[in-house]
Amino acid sequence: MLTGNAAAAWGVRLANVDYIPAFPVTPQTEIIETLSKWINDGVMDAKFVTMDSEHSMITAAGAASATGARVFTATSSQGLVYGFEMLYTIAGWRVPLVMINVSRGLSSPITLEPDHNDILATRDTGFIQIHCEVCQEVMDSILIAYRLAEDERILLPVLVNMDGFHLSFTREPVELPIIEQVRKFLPAYKPNHAFFKASQPMAQGVAVLGGYAYSYFKYQMHLASKKAIEVYREVSEEFAELFGRTYNTVETYMADDAECLLIMTNSFTTMGKAAIERARARNIKAGLLRLRLVRPFPEADIIRFVKRAKAVAVLDQNISIGKGGIIYSDVASTLYNEKEKPVLLSFISGLGGKNISIEEFEFIFDSLVKAVDKGEISPPQLLYTEAELIEINRLKNIVGKEKHYKFESGD
Amino acid sequence: MVELIPIKSIKDIPFDENLFPGTPACAGCGGLLALRHCLKVLGKDIVIVNAAGCFTLLSIYPFTPFKNSWLYTAMACAPAGAQGIRDALDILIKKGKLDPKEDLKVVVLTGDGAAYDIGLASTSGAINRNLDFYYICYDNEAYGNTGFQWSGATPLASKTGTTQPGRLSPSGAEFFKKDLFEIWRSHKPPYLATISPSHPVDLHNKFKKAEQYKGPKLFINLSPCPPGWATEPSHSTILAKLAVDTGIWALKEAIYGDIKHTHIQKKFKSIEEYLKEQGRFTHLFKPQRQESVINKIQERVNKYWHSVQEYTK
Ligand code: SF4
Numbered sequence: 210m211l212t213g214n215a216a217a218a219w220g221v222r223l224a225n226v227d228y229i230p231a232f233p234v235t236p237q238t239e240i241i242e243t244l245s246k247w248i249n250d251g252v253m254d255a256k257f258v259t260m261d262s263e264h265s266m267i268t269a270a271g272a273a274s275a276t277g278a279r280v281f282t283a284t285s286s287q288g289l290v291y292g293f294e295m296l297y298t299i300a301g302w303r304v305p306l307v308m309i310n311v312s313r314g315l316s317s318p319i320t321l322e323p324d325h326n327d328i329l330a331t332r333d334t335g336f337i338q339i340h341c342e343v344c345q346e347v348m349d350s351i352l353i354a355y356r357l358a359e360d361e362r363i364l365l366p367v368l369v370n371m372d373g374f375h376l377s378f379t380r381e382p383v384e385l386p387i388i389e390q391v392r393k394f395l396p397a398y399k400p401n402h403a404f405f406k407a408s409q410p411m412a413q414g415v416a417v418l419g420g421y422a423y424s425y426f427k428y429q430m431h432l433a434s435k436k437a438i439e440v441y442r443e444v445s446e447e448f449a450e451l452f453g454r455t456y457n458t459v460e461t462y463m464a465d466d467a468e469c470l471l472i473m474t475n476s477f478t479t480m481g482k483a484a485i486e487r488a489r490a491r492n493i494k495a496g497l498l499r500l501r502l503v504r505p506f507p508e509a510d511i512i513r514f515v516k517r518a519k520a521v522a523v524l525d526q527n528i529s530i531g532k533g534g535i536i537y538s539d540v541a542s543t544l545y546n547e548k549e550k551p552v553l554l555s556f557i558s559g560l561g562g563k564n565i566s567i568e569e570f571e572f573i574f575d576s577l578v579k580a581v582d583k584g585e586i587s588p589p590q591l592l593y594t595e596a597e598l599i600e601i602n603r604l605k606n607i608v609g610k611e612k613h614y615k616f617e618s619g620d
Numbered sequence: 621m622v623e624l625i626p627i628k629s630i631k632d633i634p635f636d637e638n639l640f641p642g643t644p645a646c647a648g649c650g651g652l653l654a655l656r657h658c659l660k661v662l663g664k665d666i667v668i669v670n671a672a673g674c675f676t677l678l679s680i681y682p683f684t685p686f687k688n689s690w691l692y693t694a695m696a697c698a699p700a701g702a703q704g705i706r707d708a709l710d711i712l713i714k715k716g717k718l719d720p721k722e723d724l725k726v727v728v729l730t731g732d733g734a735a736y737d738i739g740l741a742s743t744s745g746a747i748n749r750n751l752d753f754y755y756i757c758y759d760n761e762a763y764g765n766t767g768f769q770w771s772g773a774t775p776l777a778s779k780t781g782t783t784q785p786g787r788l789s790p791s792g793a794e795f796f797k798k799d800l801f802e803i804w805r806s807h808k809p810p811y812l813a814t815i816s817p818s819h820p821v822d823l824h825n826k827f828k829k830a831e832q833y834k835g836p837k838l839f840i841n842l843s844p845c846p847p848g849w850a851t852e853p854s855h856s857t858i859l860a861k862l863a864v865d866t867g868i869w870a871l872k873e874a875i876y877g878d879i880k881h882t883h884i885q886k887k888f889k890s891i892e893e894y895l896k897e898q899g900r901f902t903h904l905f906k907p908q909r910q911e912s913v914i915n916k917i918q919e920r921v922n923k924y925w926h927s928v929q930e931y932t933k
Contacts (some may be wrong), residue, residue, distance in 0.1 A: 227711045230704065256711045258703065261745030265700030268693055268742075272669070272704030275691060278712055280704075298694055405689045405705055406722035407665040412690035415679040422681060 211383040213376035214239035216344040217283065217309050217369075219383070220351030222253050223391045224307075227278040227398075229257045230269035234288040235321055236373035237311040241283060263292035267308075271299030274306040274366075275413050276405045279355065279398040282306070285373060286313035286327045293331070299366060300335025300430065302414050304403055305358035306366040307351060308336075312475065313373040314561035322562020323372040325474065325527040329503075329535045335430045337367040337437055338504040340474045342460070344381040347371050349454060352395050356444045359398055363437045365430065370503075372476040374562065390451050434505045441502060458507035460499040461514055463489065467496025469577035470518035470551070472540060474500045477526060477559050484570035493574050500536065508543045515544065518551045520580040522573050526559035533557065533589045552580045555589035566594050624832070626825040633824055634660045640685045644677050648853025650860055651675070651758030651843035653817040655729070658756055658839070661827035664688045666725040666754075667705055671698035671739055673731030674765040675758065689724065696738045698728045699746035702753045725754065732759040732773035735840070736798050747807040747836045754830070755838045760845035761797065768848035772798040775868075776920075777913050778900045780848070785903040791913045792903060796920065800840060801872070808877035809836040814870060816842055818860035822871055822882055829873070842869045850899020859897055866894040867921045870928075881930050888925070891918045 211219065217240045221229070229248075231241040247253040260266040263284050270282040284292065289310050299306060312323040315330075328338065337357055339350045347369065354367035371377060405411065417423050441458060449455040462482050464470060469488070473481045478499045488495035498514050500507070515521055525534025532538065537555040544550045556573055558565045569592045579585045627633065638659035645652045651674065659666075664687040670676055672695035679690050693701040706726045712718035728746075730739060735757040746753065762780045763769040769781040775797040779785055783793040804812055810833035815823040823841075830837035842863055844856040851859055863869035867888035872881045892914060895901040904910045925931045 227715065228704075228707055230700075230707075254715065256707050258707060258749065260700060260703070261741050265697050265703070265742045265745060268697040268700035269704035269707070272691060272693070272701040273708035274704075276705050276708035276712070277718070278708035280708075294694055295697065405667045405691070405709070405724055406718065407724055408722060410664070410687060410689045412679045412684045412686070414692040415681045415684070415690065416676055416692065417681045 210380040211344055212239065212378055212380050213344045213347050213371045214311070214378070215243060216348040216383045217351065217371070218243035218247070219385060220348040221281045222247060223348075223386065223388065224281070224352055224355050224395060225279065225397065226255050226281045228273045228280045229255055230260050230266045230273070230280075230282055231257065232260050232263050232266045232284070232288060234263070234285045236313060236377045237283045237285040237288070237309065239377070240309060263288035264295055267292040267295040267299060270306050270308070271295065271302055271304050274299070274304035275302050275403050277400040277403050280306050281308070283309040283311070285311040286315055289327050290315065290330060296331050296334040296336060298414070301426065303364040303430070304366060305355070305364060305398075307354040307358055308366065308368050309351070310368050310370050311373045311377045312370055320561045322374055323475075323526070324560045324562065325370075328368065328370045329527050331368065332504050332535070335365055335434065336504065337363070337365050337434065338370060338502070339367065340370045340501060340503050341376065342476055342478045342499060344376060344379070345383045345454070346456065347376065348383055349448065349452070349456065352391065353444055353448055353456065355395055355398075357437055357440060360440050361401065362440055363433050364402065365433055365437065370475065375476040386452055394448060394451050438502070438505050438507055456501060457510070458502040459510045459514065460501055462497040462499070464496035464498055464514050465517075466494060467517070468494040468519045468581060469496070469574060470515060470521045471495065471497045471573065472500065472521060472523045472536065473497065474503065474536065475526070477565055480565055481524070481570070484567070484574070487567070487570070488574045491574075493578060495574055506539055506543065511540060511543055512547060515540070515551060516547065516549060520552045520554065520577040522554045522556055522577055524556045524558060524565070524573065526557075528557055528560060537589070552586055554580060554587060556592055557590070558592035563597070565592070568594060624829055626828070627821055630821060633657070633820060636660065638662070638664050638687045643685045644680070645674060646845070646847055646853070648846040648856040649674070649843070650817045650845060650856045651731070651760060651841060653856065654758060654815060654823065654841040654843060655756065657817070657820045657823050658827060659686075659688070661824055662725060662727060662754065665723075666727050667691060668727050668729050669693060669698045669701040669705065671695050671728070671730035671734035672765070673734055675729055675731070676765070695734050697742045698730050698734065698739060699742045699751070699753070699755065702726045702728050703746055703749070703751050706752055726752070727754040727756065729756050729758070731764060732757060732761060733763045733771045735759070736772035736800050740803070743804070744807065747804065747809050747838070750835045752834050753836060755836065757800070757840045758843045759840055760843040760848055762845075762848050764845055764848050768845070773800070776917055777904055779903060780900070790903065791910055792900070801874075804838050805874045805877055805879070807836075809838055810834070810876060811837040811873070813838070813873035813882075814840050814842070816860045816864055816869060816871060817844075818857050818864060819871060819883065826873055826882070848900065850902075851897060855897065859894070862889070862894045862897060865889045866891050867925055868894060870924065881928055884930055888921070891921055
């Protein structure tokens with residue numbers, strides 16, 4: 210039994226990483242503590258250094274990666290956005306760094322529990338993003354991530370995401386692979402492009418003058434990222450052959466004949482799957498699609514499953530203030546030019562670790578059924594339960610706001 | 621430790637160049653002149669880790685004026701980049717993945733904006749972690765690359781883009797220059813020195829001395845900056861020398877925190893000679909002479925030297 214954090218640390222140990230610059234932040238810290246202990250105990254041959262901030266940490270990680278070492282680092286939430294500038298920078302260096310983000314709602318208000326505004330804020334940086342549902346997947350994804358990042362056709366850094374608390378601190382059975390199998394899947398890193406050495410001076414990260422040069426390098430990154438979908442398929446097939454666990458770009462649950470499809474990401478998907486079973490018990494042909502690869506966005510795979518459904522709901526655990534759900538927008542633009550497409554509904558819940566209740570899932574499926582049966586399309590919904598409203602009003606009373614604002618759902 | 625034989629004259633400075641001409645730096649850039657000397661001593665087996673500043677534009681795709689390797693990071697984090705490279709080289713050599721002959725010296729190169737302000741924390745971290753690296757700060761006393769705005773290194777009364785003398789505030793920058801040497805010295809690094817492009821022999825010997833130490837080796841170069849200081853490009857070396865001769869730029873070194881001045885003058889020139897040369901201080905003399913401000917600057921210099929043992933004894 211391993212927590213998500215421990216599973217992450219095991220992934221890093223198995224990957225034979227050379228270098229780990231770190232900086233503590235809840236709820237990621239257990240990962241770096243575990244690695245630091247292993248290194249100090251001599252069971253892992255790597256160098257560990259605690260930096261002065263996440264900004265410095267990501268810089269050191271990128272620079273070491275540019276020197277030719279296999280590098281890992283981890284952060285969460287505030288830390289990820291503190292180092293934001295460097296995510297763009299080192300992705301532009303085309304270095305094969307693998308990094309974990311343990312999702313946690315962004316300040317303010319400051320909080321500890323998860324949502325995905327942190328990781329999704331980095332979606333345009335050039336990092337490939339793999340989002341995980343369970344602890345086993347976290348460990349496996351790290352191995353897959355190095356294969357992707359170091360592939361000559363990609364050479365982009367990878368962020369592996371897991372939810373804070375729900376995954377980071379939850380113990381689940383995790384199967385540790387045999388090391389020989391891991392070596393077969395992920396051989397020692399032999400960089401062809403990333404190096405600093407005396408015999409061959411090289412300038413990296415240099416300035417360009419003119420939009421034509423800048424655009425060229427940005428387009429290259431985009432094309433490499435798009436290419437990563439194909440490479441991802443190859444790599445995950447190989448992984449499945451060796452380890453018996455299959456990780457497609459999207460994971461489906463009872464989706465084959467689903468008329469009402471729910472799209473989610475990360476650990477709350479487990480709750481979504483339970484909701485699918487309840488909906489099926491109510492005779493709703495429900496199914497679920499979980500996005501595992503979020504960048505590059507696996508458009509073809511999404512279209513393939515989504516087109517079979519009559520109505521689709523995207524449940525975003527993030528909010529682009531003034532617009533709405535981020536994944537919803539991505540899915541909508543993916544479908545826009547399809548001739549036949551289902552209706553697409555947007556729901557937001559689970560911000561800052563807010564529970565997604567049974568009623569909320571029921572509300573989502575009722576809305577989908579209404580859309581299918583009566584053609585009633587509900588506007589984007591911000592989900593919140595009666596009980597939660599009573600509770601927040603109680604807190605507001607304590608701070609002296611006696612007026613009870615009436616809560617309105619929807620736009 | 622091998623005994624060091626300091627060079628005595630400019631003739632002893634190596635002829636080889638590791639920084640080639642034709643860069644986009646301004647004519648008469650005091651920072652570039654100093655860098656040229658630094659690289660003569662450091663050699664070509666180095667990697668320069670750069671932060672945003674004037675010298676970022678030295679390497680523009682697909683050109684570089686250096687014989688050595690280069691990595692541009694961002695404004696705040698060149699020392700963190702140096703940490704990553706140093707650590708990676710060390711671990712790769714230790715694991716037998718890199719031939720020790722391929723090893724490089726890691727050299728951070730930043731302006732004063734990065735060194736005194738936005739990158740102070742990452743530098744402090746690197747020094748504290750005893751990172752084996754060089755740091756060269758070309759200090760032109762303002763944000764030069766953005767057109768010369770106030771930085772923590774800007775001296776009292778300097779005119780900059782954001783401290784323009786006006787009716788309500790006629791005397792330019794209102795604060796004294798931050799004492800980066802003392803901030804860095806508080807970490808007790810193995811080697812720390814101030815340098816000047818007007819004193820290449822002193823510069824050369826300092827780098828040679830620094831080479832003996834493992835750990836942070838830090839240099840602050842006062843860099844005359846013709847467009848920002850509003851001076852003649854051909855006067856940069858004269859100005860750098862005036863800064864030393866008036867005592868406003870003290871040439872010194874500190875080994876594990878113990879200071880020694882490497883250039884002591886019996887009598888310093890009046891600070892006015894230095895200020896008058898520069899357009900950024902003209903408002904102190906015209907239309908009205910701002911005696912109290914000039915005195916304040918002079919007093920600060922006097923006070924400094926009175927606290928220096930080698931000078932007072
Ligand atoms: S602005 Fe000043 S410091 Fe910058 S390149 Fe020009 S002369 Fe040198």
